[in-house]
Amino acid sequence: MTTLMATAAEAAAPAERSRNRWLALTILALAQFLVVLDASIVNIALPSLGAGLGLDHNLLTWVITAYVLPFGGLLMLGGRLADRYGHRRVFLAGVSGFIVASLAAGLSLNGPMLLMARAVQGASAALLAPAALALLMQLFPATDGRAKALGIWGAVAGLGSVAGVLLGGVLTASIGWSAIFFINVPVGLLVLAAIPALLSRDVVRSRARLxxxxxxxxxxxxxxxxxxxxxxxxxxxxxxxxxxxxxxxxxxxxxxxxxxxxxxxxLVSFSIFANRSVTLGNLVVLLIGGAVVGLFFVLSLHMQNVLGYDAMLTGLTQLPLALALIAAAGVLPPLMAKVGSAPTLAASLVVLAGGLVWLALAPVDADFVLHLLGPTIIIGAALGGAFVAGTELAVQRVTEADSGLASGLVNTSQQIGGALGLAVLFTLATTLTNSLGAGGANEIAALAGGYSAAYLGAAGLALLGALIAAFATRK
The missing domain is CATH 4.10.860 (DNA Excision Repair, Uvrb; Chain A)
Structure with missing residues (x-):
């Protein structure tokens, strides 16, 4: 009888971590928004930042790399630290470090100071991101609103990617490059103040040696x-x-x-991979990361190098995609609850592949409304479903004790997939562009051909993910 009572208490514990779990989710999602935003907002500001600090092209690339490397490398450790020493505690430590590093980045007087601040930002993000997703899993058990919560989570993450392009241009043009870092400070302080009031204290699970x-x-x-x-x-x-x-x-x-x-x-108990959903879900998330990061990078180049849009207009053209993503992430969770995460994921990825193929068929002198608006809306809606269903599949049937580990796995898969996908798709685009005559009289047509090849490559990644998701539906 005592064992049964203890088991029931443990099952109820996640829901009792907050008396207002939807508000807590909003604050957690806001922190995740900062993490995603900071990975993309720097891109538009790089020329201004380089001129201000005297950085050449090679050092400018390290402004991005200095964030990505510690973020991707420390996610697994961050997730496990959260499991061992408390999800709320590690989350707050990550937010605190992110605020301090953002302030230091905005105040940077030279390149080394900025690169060091970016590295601390990435390391702090690696603490807060898996801890935040693990807290979501505890607030919303699998049968009690998790699909809807992940819908909000996915919408915020997708919005952060697109908002980075737009806000980077607006803030840099109106205030200066330092504003892209200073914007994190007030938002981070809000998160830091709200979470202790919304979430109960952690119960330390283990003091065993790391x-x-x-x-x-x-x-x-x-x-x-x-x-x-x-x-x-x-x-x-x-x-x-x-x-x-x-x-x-x-x-x-x-x-x-x-x-x-x-x-x-x-650090990682390999028994977690006996959970088929975790294994297949992370494979699909890796492929989604590759397709999405490559897509946004190439799409931005396409708008500016082929169609002649400036940074501000390039950001505005991605708003329809962002709105479609948010709408789909809000609408699909009830459907996912009925048919399952794997079928929803497979269908979303097939639609994504279709939108990417449509985008690849756009003419060189494409009109945005006639040729690009339709496929970008389709792509946005499909990404909304893929983000939500992919995350849900990758954390299905994970115990609370391993929630941080599972969250770290999801984030790591997405980061590695994004890095590999960007490398493969950009190389594909560059190779075809060169073969079509880059630098010659038909340079614009050659660039357009290369970008179309990258879109088709991303469609291939989406279809491969759909096949894996379809396999996950088998008993």
Missing amino acids: DLWGAITITLGVVALVAAASMVLEAGFLSPVTLGLGAAGVALLGLFAVIELHSPEP
């Missing part, structure tokens, strides 16, 4: 893989640096697996 060597090898391994993908854009797939980083990443991840199998307190 798997230090496992943490080191997984972090360095993921960093090496993301760095290798980043180097593809500068040096190509076959450069010694790219191949060396890739080989180091694979070797470190192999060593990590050996360490975990022999560790009494592993």
Whole structure:
């Protein structure tokens, strides 16, 4: 009888973490919005930032890389730290670090100071992102509103990606490049003040020693893989640096697996992959990340280099996509609750592939309303469904004790997929552009052809994800 009562109390515990869980979700989503926003808002401001701090092209790329590397590399560790030492505690630590680093980035007087601040931003984001998703899972058990909560979460994440392009242009043009970092401070302070009042204190689960060597090898391994993908854009797939980083990443991840199998307190318990939904869901999230990051990067170049739009207009043209994404993320959860996350995910990815193919067929002198508005709306709606259903599939039937680990896995899959997808799709676009005569009289047509190839490549990733999701529906 005592065991039954304890089990019932544990099952009820997640819902009791907050008396106003929807408001708590809003604040958590706001923090996630900052993380996604900060990964994209810098792109538009890079020229102004480089002129202000005297950074050349090579150092400018590190303004992005300095954030992405610690973020992607530390997500697994951040998720496990949240499981061990408390999800609310680790989340608040991540938000605090993000605020301080954002303030330092905006006040930077030189390149090294900015790069160090960006690295701390990425490390802080790696703490708060998996902890925030784990808190969502605790606030909303699988049978009690989780689909709707993930709909809001997915809409906010998608909005952050698009808002970064628009806000980056507006803030840089009106105030200056430092504003793209200062905007994080008041929002972060709001989150920091609200969460302690909305969420109950953590119960520390374990004071066992942290798997230090496992943490080191997984972090360095993921960093090496993301760095290798980043180097593809500068040096190509076959450069010694790219191949060396890739080989180091694979070797470190192999060593990590050996360490975990022999560790009494592993950082990652491989038993979580016995959950078929977790394994297949993360594979699909990886492919979605590759398609989405590559799409937004190439779409921005397409608008500016082929159609001649400025940064502000480029951001405005992505608003329909963002609105469609938000609408789909709000509408699809009830349907997902009826038919399941895997069928919803498969259907969303098929629609996404169709929208990308339609986009690839746009003429060189495309009119936005006639040729681009339709496919971007289709793509936005499909992404809304894919984000929500993919996350739901990847965290299905995960225990509360492993919620941080599962959240770290989802975020890591998305980051690695984004880095690899960007490298592959941009290389595909560049290769075809060069073969069509880049730099010649038909340069615009060559660029358009290369971007169309990238869209078709993203469609292929979406279809592969749909096949995996369809396989997940089998008993």
